[in-house]
Amino acid sequence: MSVELINVTKRFRSPEGEVSSVVAVDNVSLVIEEGEMVTLLGPSGCGKTTTLRIVAGFEMPDSGKVVIGGHDVTDMPPNKRNTAMVFQSYAIFPHLTVFENVAFGLRIRKLPQAEIEEKVGRMLGLVGLTEMARRSPDQLSGGQQQRVALARAIVNEPDVLLFDEPLSNLDAKLREQMRSEIRRIQQGLGITSLYVTHDQAEAMALSDRIVIMNEGRIAQVGSPKDIYDTPTDRFVAEFVGRANFLPAKLTGCSGDLATLDVMGRTINIDRAKVAGKPASSIELVVRPETVRLWRSSEADPSMARFAGKVRRALYMGSVAEYDVEVDGTMLLSVVTSPAEHGIFGIDEEVSVGFPMAVVHPLCS
Ligand SMILES: Nc1ncnc2c1ncn2[C@@H]1O[C@H](COP(=O)(O)OP(=O)(O)OP(=O)(O)O)[C@@H](O)[C@H]1O
Numbered sequence: 001m002s003v004e005l006i007n008v009t010k011r012f013r014s015p016e017g018e019v020s021s022v023v024a025v026d027n028v029s030l031v032i033e034e035g036e037m038v039t040l041l042g043p044s045g046c047g048k049t050t051t052l053r054i055v056a057g058f059e060m061p062d063s064g065k066v067v068i069g070g071h072d073v074t075d076m077p078p079n080k081r082n083t084a085m086v087f088q089s090y091a092i093f094p095h096l097t098v099f100e101n102v103a104f105g106l107r108i109r110k111l112p113q114a115e116i117e118e119k120v121g122r123m124l125g126l127v128g129l130t131e132m133a134r135r136s137p138d139q140l141s142g143g144q145q146q147r148v149a150l151a152r153a154i155v156n157e158p159d160v161l162l163f164d165e166p167l168s169n170l171d172a173k174l175r176e177q178m179r180s181e182i183r184r185i186q187q188g189l190g191i192t193s194l195y196v197t198h199d200q201a202e203a204m205a206l207s208d209r210i211v212i213m214n215e216g217r218i219a220q221v222g223s224p225k226d227i228y229d230t231p232t233d234r235f236v237a238e239f240v241g242r243a244n245f246l247p248a249k250l251t252g253c254s255g256d257l258a259t260l261d262v263m264g265r266t267i268n269i270d271r272a273k274v275a276g277k278p279a280s281s282i283e284l285v286v287r288p289e290t291v292r293l294w295r296s297s298e299a300d301p302s303m304a305r306f307a308g309k310v311r312r313a314l315y316m317g318s319v320a321e322y323d324v325e326v327d328g329t330m331l332l333s334v335v336t337s338p339a340e341h342g343i344f345g346i347d348e349e350v351s352v353g354f355p356m357a358v359v360h361p362l363c364s
């Protein structure tokens with residue numbers, strides 16, 4: 001089922017008892033299509049959990065509407081909404097076996113024993129815990145406990161699955177493994193999901209679309225590729241991945257090309273990228289992994305190239321990171337592959353550049 005938030009706002013009175021209140025969610029409108037996995041991504045305190053809790057019905061919005069499957073559920077209690085939530089703390093019952101934890105909701109609904117066994121068996125198979133059905137939670141690893149929580153959430157066949165940072169208690173390796181499993185299971189079941197995280201890699205790996213939140217508002221909504229390649233502002237560009245920001249001036253347009261002056265160099269970009277934007281000032285977003293270093297400076301018309309000097313060099317095997325000084329002031333972050341492009345040393349004079357096609361202008 002689809003989920004729709006329409007102009008949802010939620011304020012909290014500040015806990016210190018001051019008159020002022022915190023706007024946790026500020027006029028948020030968003031549609032999650034049936035079967036879609038959408039992630040709310042943003043820094044601590046930007047309103048992700050509050051938005052999720054409003055969908056679940058644990059918080060009431062001050063204004064705005066929540067619509068699930070075409071029905072206005074704004075005034076409906078949580079247990080009538082047919083959503084299920086998976087938390088960071090697994091919230092599984094310590095005194096029940098794995099099987100009984102997953103069976104819990106089905107027993108409340110008084111399903112026949114045979115049906116319970118069939119459903120729980122299928123869920124445990126899905127999350128890879130068939131062998132552990134008789135164990136108690138204290139005999140499970142963190143990742144296995146999180147699988148129990150997931151199985152328990154989906155066994156009741158909710159219309160909407162809500163996740164609040166479910167993997168943040170797991171170590172890095174397990175987190176990566178679990179995020180692809182969550183994605184596999186979500187896609188397999190085709191279940192509409194809203195996932196909250198402040199981990200950008202997790203959001204990129206999991207989502208059909210990402211919603212970037214900042215101070216209660218939506219900063220951008222788009223596919224992982226949209227968000228990464230064409231961030232709408234500096235906040236998004238900095239929050240997702242790393243970015244160089246190069247000041248630029250629009251000096252002219254001809255045909256399909258816009259001509260920019262960047263640190264004394266002329267570069268041409270697709271005119272559509274600056275069309276319709278008031279361009280009193282332009283910053284170019286250049287991702288560090290699109291920048292390359294050369295020892296020689298032979299011209300290449302597709303590249304914007306500058307003379308630079310390596311100021312910091314960090315070799316990490318599969319990649320090397322550099323800070324390269326350009327123009328005496330600007331430091332460019334560079335991430336390159338030593339296998340492909342070699343290794344450069346501190347204080348080395350280099351030619352540094354990036355394909356003109358990859359720059360993304362922010363106009364303000
Ligand atoms: N029950 C509450 N009472 C008062 N203020 C609250 C309450 N719940 C949340 N807030 C405030 O609302 C804002 C948003 O909180 P929220 O928990 O939604 O953030 P979040 O994006 O989930 O952050 P995190 O990544 O740290 O979990 C914060 O400023 C928070 O302090």
Ligand SMILES: [Mg+2]
Pocket residue numbers: 048049050
């Ligand atoms: Mg939160």
